[in-house]
Amino acid sequence: MKLSSRGHYGLxxxxxxxxxxxxxxxxxxxxxxxxxxPEQYLEQIIVDLRRAGLVTSVRGARGGYKxxxxxxxxxxxxxxxxxxxxxxxxxxxxSQEDTPEACCxxxxxxxxxxxxxxxxxxxxxxxxxxxxxxxxxxxxxxxxHAES
Amino acid sequence: MKLSSRGHYGLxxxxxxxxxxxxxxxxxxxxxxxxxxPEQYLEQIIVDLRRAGLVTSVRGARGGYKxxxxxxxxxxxxxxxxxxxxxxxxxxxxSQEDTPEACCxxxxxxxxxxxxxxxxxxxxxxxxxxxxxxxxxxxxxxxxHAES
DNA sequence: CTAATCTTGACTGTGTGAGTCAGGATTATG
DNA sequence: CATAATCCTGACTCACACAGTCAAGATTAG
Numbered sequence: 001m002k003l004s005s006r007g008h009y010g011l012x013x014x015x016x017x018x019x020x021x022x023x024x025x026x027x028x029x030x031x032x033x034x035x036x037x038p039e040q041y042l043e044q045i046i047v048d049l050r051r052a053g054l055v056t057s058v059r060g061a062r063g064g065y066k067x068x069x070x071x072x073x074x075x076x077x078x079x080x081x082x083x084x085x086x087x088x089x090x091x092x093x094x095s096q097e098d099t100p101e102a103c104c105x106x107x108x109x110x111x112x113x114x115x116x117x118x119x120x121x122x123x124x125x126x127x128x129x130x131x132x133x134x135x136x137x138x139x140x141x142x143x144x145h146a147e148s
Numbered sequence: 149m150k151l152s153s154r155g156h157y158g159l160x161x162x163x164x165x166x167x168x169x170x171x172x173x174x175x176x177x178x179x180x181x182x183x184x185x186p187e188q189y190l191e192q193i194i195v196d197l198r199r200a201g202l203v204t205s206v207r208g209a210r211g212g213y214k215x216x217x218x219x220x221x222x223x224x225x226x227x228x229x230x231x232x233x234x235x236x237x238x239x240x241x242x243s244q245e246d247t248p249e250a251c252c253x254x255x256x257x258x259x260x261x262x263x264x265x266x267x268x269x270x271x272x273x274x275x276x277x278x279x280x281x282x283x284x285x286x287x288x289x290x291x292x293h294a295e296s
Numbered sequence: 297c298t299a300a301t302c303t304t305g306a307c308t309g310t311g312t313g314a315g316t317c318a319g320g321a322t323t324a325t326g
Numbered sequence: 327c328a329t330a331a332t333c334c335t336g337a338c339t340c341a342c343a344c345a346g347t348c349a350a351g352a353t354t355a356g
Contacts, residue, residue, distance in 0.1 A: 138259070
């Protein structure tokens with residue numbers, strides 16, 4: 001039940017960009033050094049963030065990366081989805097609208113599916129609710145552990 | 149962000165036991181056939197459930213497995229923890245009380261940690277809240293998607 | 297005694313995650 | 327224009343964990 005390092009690194013990197021949003025474009029080298037992420041590996045990761053529109057790149061000398069949107073408009077769910085694909089604790093849950101119940105062959109016998117659906121929905125809700133702005137300001141959303 | 153097949157199979161198996169709770173001990177062979185789990189693999193998995201006290205075994209001919217507690221007293225969190233270890237979306241979060249901040253070397257710079265903590269806490273809360281009884285009765289807890 | 301069952305540990309193979317390497321494309325700057 | 331700084335791309339390696347198998351032993355009902 002683990003995130004891969006891509007999601008972890010990716011969030012670190014984009015959070016760093018959010019903190020430096022007022023500066024010009026930040027070279028990958030700088031992010032990598034600051035967050036202690038292997039530079040070449042970070043390149044791969046940031047490609048996916050760019051493709052998802054979460055960061056934008058400026059090529060050439062003095063280039064680098066900037067946030068694609070203001071920090072309030074980027075949430076952790078987007079980052080994780082861009083880097084790890086859809087959140088789905090078990091295979092069955094990958095959006096296969098075509099094959100309605102193809103996975104758990106036993107159709108209705110698979111009583112456990114709802115458990116993973118519920119888990120997934122909760123995870124998505126949590127991640128979608130946290131923005132980069134929340135992270136860099138240390139929003140109470142993150143610090144106090146409110147149980148509804 | 150995936151569960152391994154152990155957790156998936158394990159929950160299926162123990163849910164099956166919960167449904168057959170009134171029967172005598174159920175042989176692994178029967179569970180494996182019913183839930184379409186490789187028998188030898190299920191053996192491995194169920195060992196961990198037994199060690200955690202979630203199921204009990206009856207050895208010898210006419211033996212098999214039974215629930216270790218009534219279905220209301222076994223929750224999904226226990227099952228997952230028994231089979232996959234502690235739930236922790238990123239390494240940093242494994243209970244290392246000894247090395248307080250050893251992982252994210254940058255100590256307070258690691259602003260993203262709280263995100264994963266929050267995620268973990270939420271996941272644990274969800275899983276701990278769902279019992280086998282909820283699963284076999286199709287509790288509304290699982291079916292309606294209440295957003296607080 | 298024997299067959300049914302759990303119990304244990306070693307074993308294998310495949311895939312993915314994590315990271316590296318090498319080279320090409322783009323652009324600011326002097 | 328030349329050069330250096332940067333992004334961009336794809337192929338590559340390596341180790342490890344996951345998923346599953348195999349084989350043999352211990353227990354017990356009948």
